Amino acid sequence: MMLMRTDPFREVDRLTQQALETTARPPTMPMDAFREGDAVVVELDLPGVDPGSIELDVEQNVLNVRAERRSIASGGDDSDVLIAERPSGSFSRQLFLGETLDTDRIEASYEAGVLRLSIPVAEEAKPRKIEIRAAAGSRKEINA
Numbered sequence: 001m002m003l004m005r006t007d008p009f010r011e012v013d014r015l016t017q018q019a020l021e022t023t024a025r026p027p028t029m030p031m032d033a034f035r036e037g038d039a040v041v042v043e044l045d046l047p048g049v050d051p052g053s054i055e056l057d058v059e060q061n062v063l064n065v066r067a068e069r070r071s072i073a074s075g076g077d078d079s080d081v082l083i084a085e086r087p088s089g090s091f092s093r094q095l096f097l098g099e100t101l102d103t104d105r106i107e108a109s110y111e112a113g114v115l116r117l118s119i120p121v122a123e124e125a126k127p128r129k130i131e132i133r134a135a136a137g138s139r140k141e142i143n144a
Helices: 008-024
Strands: 031-036 039-045 055-059 062-069 089-096 107-111 114-120 129-133 139-143
Touching: 062 114
Parallel strands: none
Antiparallel strands: 031 039, 039 114, 055 062, 062 089, 107 114, 129 139
């Protein structure tokens, strides 16, 4: 069975977009971020990426995520690519983390093409109770 393209301009549009992405900026990693309990969770879509190619590092509250997906065209001389729309190559993204996050305790997992990062809120940033002493010696607690 052969795959057929019905719109001749679609291929031109795809090639133009691919050329602009590779010269202007690398393909992005779609991301969701949300608060879950005492942590900020970030999920990045990296389908088809070998977990061994993923690199994470933090420097001055900037989290760098790098990954690589190999092209199907690198299968050898006997492969004949018919359609190649999925981005391949190196991907990178920087996340700027707030001072209230504990970058020393980031946890990362990769499952079903999704890189999940759990970044705990720093203990110093969590709400705490402050004790107030009344002049008569009675005690009262309030939330700060």
